[in-house]
Amino acid sequence: LKEQRRTKWVNTQFDQNPGAVAVRTGPKAVSFNHPDAVKAIYGHGKGQEEFGKSSWYDAFSTTGESLFFTRSKKRHAMKRRMVAHGFSAQSLQLFEPYVDLTIEKFMKRMDEFARTGEPFDIYFWFELFTMDLMGELALGNNFGLLEVGTPARYSKLVELSQRFGNLSGILPFGKYSKKVLSWVPLPYVQHLWKARVEYLEYARHALEQRFRNDRAQAEQTGKQRQDIMQRFIEAVDPDTGRRMDFDELRAETSSLMQVAGASTGSVTMNWMIYYLCKNPEIKTRLINELDTEFPQQKDSGKPLPYTQVNTIRLIEHAEIECLRLHPPIGYAMPRDTPPSGAVICNYFLPGGVAVGVPAATIGRNAAVYPDPNSFQPDRWTYVTTEMKTCFLGLGFGSRQCIGRNVANQFVVKMIASLPVRYEGEMEEPGLVLGTKEFTILKPDREYRVVLKRRVEKP
Numbered sequence: 001l002k003e004q005r006r007t008k009w010v011n012t013q014f015d016q017n018p019g020a021v022a023v024r025t026g027p028k029a030v031s032f033n034h035p036d037a038v039k040a041i042y043g044h045g046k047g048q049e050e051f052g053k054s055s056w057y058d059a060f061s062t063t064g065e066s067l068f069f070t071r072s073k074k075r076h077a078m079k080r081r082m083v084a085h086g087f088s089a090q091s092l093q094l095f096e097p098y099v100d101l102t103i104e105k106f107m108k109r110m111d112e113f114a115r116t117g118e119p120f121d122i123y124f125w126f127e128l129f130t131m132d133l134m135g136e137l138a139l140g141n142n143f144g145l146l147e148v149g150t151p152a153r154y155s156k157l158v159e160l161s162q163r164f165g166n167l168s169g170i171l172p173f174g175k176y177s178k179k180v181l182s183w184v185p186l187p188y189v190q191h192l193w194k195a196r197v198e199y200l201e202y203a204r205h206a207l208e209q210r211f212r213n214d215r216a217q218a219e220q221t222g223k224q225r226q227d228i229m230q231r232f233i234e235a236v237d238p239d240t241g242r243r244m245d246f247d248e249l250r251a252e253t254s255s256l257m258q259v260a261g262a263s264t265g266s267v268t269m270n271w272m273i274y275y276l277c278k279n280p281e282i283k284t285r286l287i288n289e290l291d292t293e294f295p296q297q298k299d300s301g302k303p304l305p306y307t308q309v310n311t312i313r314l315i316e317h318a319e320i321e322c323l324r325l326h327p328p329i330g331y332a333m334p335r336d337t338p339p340s341g342a343v344i345c346n347y348f349l350p351g352g353v354a355v356g357v358p359a360a361t362i363g364r365n366a367a368v369y370p371d372p373n374s375f376q377p378d379r380w381t382y383v384t385t386e387m388k389t390c391f392l393g394l395g396f397g398s399r400q401c402i403g404r405n406v407a408n409q410f411v412v413k414m415i416a417s418l419p420v421r422y423e424g425e426m427e428e429p430g431l432v433l434g435t436k437e438f439t440i441l442k443p444d445r446e447y448r449v450v451l452k453r454r455v456e457k458p
């Protein structure tokens with residue numbers, strides 16, 4: 001299935017046509033690899049009509065319209081206005097206790113691995129971590145995955161539901177594609193469809209539970225739970241005074257869990273650990289910096305406060321560099337050309353063509369990022385406009401990731417807290433990790449690390 005290897009396939013097309021700025025990827029689909037295309041497609045410059053998200057997004061939308069999946073520019077602008085405050089610096093502070101609680105649970109598990117010295121798959125644990133954390137933040141529900149050490153049925157459902165979306169995204173029936181696919185009598189398709197229905201039901205139950213708990217908590221303490229969902233519940237459209245109803249909240253929850261909780265953060269942390277292990281000189285620099293900044297922390301097992309760790313540029317640069325090399329959303333996020341057509345990089349395209357710039361392709365454009373395949377966090381010390389334009393790991397323009405600060409908060413706290421407490425190595429230092437794709441670009445194999453506590457407890 002081309003859909004399962006989309007990013008690699010598009011990259012091969014560009015490799016086979018050196019110097020090409022565009023390749024055709026379908027009867028009405030074109031991918032570009034040029035900074036001007038990023039601005040034309042995703043930018044919203046003066047006097048320029050912004051391209052809308054294409055029908056591919058319908059394949060993933062759930063029970064109602066969510067911020068991520070809505071294709072209407074008007075409703076998107078309204079929703080974004082409503083929830084913007086929920087992702088502000090002030091809100092981040094409210095979320096931090098949940099991040100800390102989840103990091104502490106993660107560290108308990110890491111302590112066990114450090115005690116035995118047993119090699120383990122750290123990516124697996126990052127997955128459990130982000131799932132637990134997004135459960136806390138977006139659902140108000142603690143899955144307890146880190147405690148039991150196994151993925152929840154819910155994680156499986158998220159993945160299967162994504163697969164269903166992926167398949168229906170190939171069908172040409174727009175918002176009816178999901179319905180049409182659900183009628184296909186193949187056992188595999190029916191398996192995915194059932195999982196999707198179960199997943200959406202789960203989100204409904206979880207949200208109902210959330211409302212019940214909220215009421216109980218408010219009655220006891222006079223305070224509401226301060227998480228992302230609460231920000232959505234309280235969101236008001238300043239123009240109309242409108243609030244989201246239950247179905248809309250459910251759609252937001254499901255899409256946050258599918259898009260944000262489903263691996264983007266865990267994949268990013270995975271690559272950060274992998275590249276730190278692969279680049280001992282950078283790892284040593286980071287450890288020295290952390291030891292200078294936090295001399296007392298070696299033994300505490302407490303997550304470092306975000307206000308202090310977010311000043312460590314090396315971590316931030318390593319994060320951006322990993323998102324450049326391995327963007328979890330690596331394919332071209334498709335947009336439709338306006339009905340009158342558009343000129344992109346001197347090519348005229350008629351209306352209704354799905355165009356995009358794959359983050360995984362332009363992130364390795366040698367004209368923008370010299371020596372593009374090597375991990376060089378320091379390249380982000382002096383950033384050119386082109387580097388910024390071509391960094392699509394978190395999207396670009398009006399649809400850019402609204403959760404990027406939330407992601408940055410937990411990623412930076414985690415990556416700073418680990419080397420303060422442990423020495424870590426890859427079990428097989430020579431192992432080279434690649435990516436495999438199914439909606440999200442994930443590591444293509446298991447790699448294991450060995451941890452040792454830096455200060456041994458008696």
Ligand code: HEM
Pocket residue numbers: 067068069080228256259260261264265268323328329333392393394395396398399400401402403404406407
């Ligand atoms: C490292 C982690 C993350 C990565 C790499 C990432 C990546 C992205 C990308 C590339 C987009 C643009 C998608 C498009 O144009 O089709 C996006 C949008 C979005 N992301 Fe993230 N994301 C991350 C974490 C999060 C988190 C933690 C949240 C929520 C708490 C979140 C919520 C969203 C939402 C709601 C949108 C849609 C925004 C809109 O259309 O206005 N993301 N993300």
